[in-house]
Amino acid sequence: MKNFSLALLLIFSTLSFAESDFDEGIDYVVLEKPVKTVTGDKVEVRELFWYYCSHCYNLEPTLNAWVKNIPENAEFLRQPAMFSKRWLNGAKFYFVLKELNLLDKLHEPLFNAIHEQNKKFRSKQSFVDWVASFGVDKHKVENAFDSFSVSVKVNKSKINTAKYKISGVPTLVVNGKYLVDSTHAGSRVRMMKVIDHLIKIETKVE
Numbered sequence: 001m002k003n004f005s006l007a008l009l010l011i012f013s014t015l016s017f018a019e020s021d022f023d024e025g026i027d028y029v030v031l032e033k034p035v036k037t038v039t040g041d042k043v044e045v046r047e048l049f050w051y052y053c054s055h056c057y058n059l060e061p062t063l064n065a066w067v068k069n070i071p072e073n074a075e076f077l078r079q080p081a082m083f084s085k086r087w088l089n090g091a092k093f094y095f096v097l098k099e100l101n102l103l104d105k106l107h108e109p110l111f112n113a114i115h116e117q118n119k120k121f122r123s124k125q126s127f128v129d130w131v132a133s134f135g136v137d138k139h140k141v142e143n144a145f146d147s148f149s150v151s152v153k154v155n156k157s158k159i160n161t162a163k164y165k166i167s168g169v170p171t172l173v174v175n176g177k178y179l180v181d182s183t184h185a186g187s188r189v190r191m192m193k194v195i196d197h198l199i200k201i202e203t204k205v206e
Contacts, residue, residue, distance in 0.1 A: 022197045027190075028180045035163045035176040039075040043202045045195060046173045048081040048166060051090040055182070056170040057115045060108065062188040063170075066195070074199050078107075081169045082158040092145065093127060095153040099144040106134065174198040 024030055037044040047063065049056040067076050080091035093110060097103045113119040113130065121127045124145055132138040144150060164173055172180045172191065178198045185191040 022194050027184055027186075027194050028174075028178050028198065029184060031165065031173075031177055031179065035160075035173070037176045039077070042073055042075040043071075043175050043199045044077060044173075045070070045074055045199070046077045046079055046176075048079050048161065048164065048171045048173065049169050050081055050087055051093055051110055051114055053169050054115060057111050059170050059182075059188050059191075060111060062192060064108075066192045071196070071199055071203075073203055079160060080157055081161045081166070081171075082154065083161060088154065089121060089127070091154045091157050092150065093121070095150045095157075096127075096131070096141065096144045098153075099147065099150055100131075100136065100140060102131070102134075102136065106131065109134075175202045177202075 022028065049059075070076055078094070080094040081087065082091045094103075094107075097106050097110070110130075114121070119126070119130065121130065124142075128138060128141045128145060131141045164171070164179065166179060168181070170181065172195055174180065174195055175198070180191050180194050180198070182188055182191055185194045
């Protein structure tokens with residue numbers, strides 16, 4: 001019985017160690033050139049995503065649960081990735097919703113519309129009509145879609161995507177230094193644990 005208890009203790013110790021021991025190059029990637037953050041004294045956690053990405057859609061529940069309990073010294077930001085013209089609408093949709101202060105209300109429904117209802121939003125009008133279906137003035141949506149400020153943000157997103165040297169999404173960037181994705185971390189849940197680990201590292205550095 002004593003030997004059995006000792007074996008269990010060793011197993012749990014090993015599991016605990018495995019969950020807290022993360023290695024550079026294996027569980028996460030360190031950027032050769034850090035990217036400037038915008039969160040001041042707080043550790044920046046930035047998600048690069050695309051509305052049409054199924055992996056991004058699948059990450060949402062795990063990520064949202066983590067954000068609800070984010071460490072006080074960290075701040076979460078979203079950024080639509082943009083690698084080419086094919087990614088344009090995904091970025092534009094995000095910044096239109098942001099311009100209209102509708103992200104909290106329509107970010108998740110937009111993901112659901114694309115991945116559950118199979119809406120393609122291949123035209124500007126189809127997206128405008130969808131947003132308007134939530135009681136938003138259609139002219140306001142059209143004006144935001146064609147606005148200079150949204151265009152500037154989309155272009156900036158394209159430039160910023162290149163800075164992180166990522167090859168795909170979803171990718172989370174901790175403090176402009178560390179890239180975390182499921183390919184390295186191994187799973188969506190473990191991604192969040194790696195991020196918590198990196199936040200602690202950056203907290204110690206500061």
